[in-house]
Amino acid sequence: MSIAESGEFGLIGRIVSRLDTGSATLLGPGDDAAVVRAADGRVVASTDVLVEGRHFRRDWCGPADVGHRAAAANLADIAAMGATPTALLVALCVPAGLEADWAEGLADGLTAEAALCGAGVVGGDTSGGPTLTVAVTALGDLGGRDPVRRNGAHPGDILALAGRIGYAAAGYTVLSRGFRTPKMLVEAYRRPQVRYAAGPEAARLGATSMIDVSDGLLQDVGHLATASLVGIDVRSDAFEVPDQMRDAAKALGVDPYQWVLAGGDDHPLAATFPPGTRLPDGWREIGTVHDGSGVTVDRKPWSGPLGWDHFR
Amino acid sequence: MSIAESGEFGLIGRIVSRLDTGSATLLGPGDDAAVVRAADGRVVASTDVLVEGRHFRRDWCGPADVGHRAAAANLADIAAMGATPTALLVALCVPAGLEADWAEGLADGLTAEAALCGAGVVGGDTSGGPTLTVAVTALGDLGGRDPVRRNGAHPGDILALAGRIGYAAAGYTVLSRGFRTPKMLVEAYRRPQVRYAAGPEAARLGATSMIDVSDGLLQDVGHLATASLVGIDVRSDAFEVPDQMRDAAKALGVDPYQWVLAGGDDHPLAATFPPGTRLPDGWREIGTVHDGSGVTVDRKPWSGPLGWDHFR
Incomplete structure (x- = not known):
């Protein structure tokens, strides 16, 4: 079944049913917004976007692979601040002719990669559009530590x-x-x-x-x-x-x-x-x-x- | 100057110079991730994506208009949970021939709309791609209140x-x-x-x-x-x-x-x-x-x- 046939809410339902939410998720997909634990009173956040033909090719990578890659690119940004990832949000643009199976495979890959660090997929948005695009936002928890920035290296390090x-x-x-x-x-x-x-x-x-x-x-x-x-x-x-x-x-x-x-x-x-x-x-x-x-x-x-x- | 001429880091620099960060921003753009205050130990998060030709047309809306619309769609989701928006992250896909001015106007609109509720634009990502696409993630603060969900209406309300x-x-x-x-x-x-x-x-x-x-x-x-x-x-x-x-x-x-x-x-x-x-x-x-x-x-x-x- 193509995504056009299943419609926006059909597609969202099929994707959401495949997601696992992580331990920091207080409210997962299905409302206007998710609610995620931010125990230390701060949240780390980063966004990355993957565009078909530029960041991935469907003949080189299956949908779960694209999910793994999109999640990893973002989760690594959180880790690079010294934080532990807690949640992903995903904005997905899909050509109407794409098989709904592909979007489900993508959701599986995103969820599986996030689970590697205990994070969940807590929300997202889908739209039709001519170019298959996956924009992921990752959130994370510093656990009381200072963020590790890019600007602190000293001679001798x-x-x-x-x-x-x-x-x-x-x-x-x-x-x-x-x-x-x-x-x-x-x-x-x-x-x-x-x-x-x-x-x-x-x-x-x-x-x-x-x-x-x-x-x-x-x-x-x-x-x-x-x-x-x-x-x-x-x-x-x-x-x-x-x-x-x-x-x-x-x-x-x-x-x-x-x-x-x-x-x-x-x-x-x-x-x-x-x-x-x-x-x-x-x-x-x-x-x-x-x-x-x-x-x-x-x-x-x-x-x-x-x-x-x-x-x- | 087109975006292809200014290059990825040139474009990011031009955009970042136009952003205001809000009062909840502890670390804004320029590192692997942003750090945003989440004073009540939870963060509200939502993502929306706008695709040219489907959610906006450049002949109907200027770049600042598109920024206002993209920000508003997300900030309203945060408000609809009963939360106060604190931050936006933006993933932007742009055709290489687009004028860099357009991306700057978009940044102005995003920042101005976010400022209406005290939020800042704290991070983002840019990529080339054939379809102009703006994916925005908004974060918010519940201020100690329970989130207002969709499922609590009672007969008589x-x-x-x-x-x-x-x-x-x-x-x-x-x-x-x-x-x-x-x-x-x-x-x-x-x-x-x-x-x-x-x-x-x-x-x-x-x-x-x-x-x-x-x-x-x-x-x-x-x-x-x-x-x-x-x-x-x-x-x-x-x-x-x-x-x-x-x-x-x-x-x-x-x-x-x-x-x-x-x-x-x-x-x-x-x-x-x-x-x-x-x-x-x-x-x-x-x-x-x-x-x-x-x-x-x-x-x-x-x-x-x-x-x-x-x-x-």
């Missing part, structure tokens, strides 16, 4: 990363060349594995700045450098390039460090910590903060693109 | 309305027939006048259910009836049809009650109150709640359309 990097970009290249394997890389593009708990963990460890790497490591670390008025050097030998990525890079004629240093979509968290901070498992030191400005790789300017501009 | 109704629908008809006057009606469509403060006021008065009328009075009051398992009768003589609306209706060959009873976009608040509630200025009794189901007009079924389905 270490730069560390939590989560995979380069995998999703490699999967994107694989798909864009018409291949479907290596599966590990393609699946990494379809469903990023974000270490949400690393965000609050970094805040407790005293992280001085943090960002989620969505557009490319060098570009996003560059935002930390700019906001903090410091320079940041990234060490290329800090990254393991797994065999499957190295083999795929060779077969496709790509420098795998282009994926690692400038590829987006994995959403690892990059944070700076005071010198001497003992990083727990899951965090890997990848560079240092120094006086100056900009981002270098092994103390040299990086010659490739830094990341992704959504208008170019 | 009175139905009341705060705010104009029919004006925006009349303006829509005027514009769709190629006219630009009467100005009052066209402006009502471009910039709804929502009585935001009436939402918390209704909660304090003991409203048993509430909704914002965005798709048509009978359809939206029908949601109250369905959720509350009651019938609701609307009295047509409760509505004043102003002269300009009556004249326009006559000239256009339209029954003005179609605008009043089934027209959307004005976003008045409809609420039910226990019998004997003394309604303050600005609230007008328009009907009664009774045992049964569905919505009637003057005790009879309404033969026209009830409202708007965004997929038909």
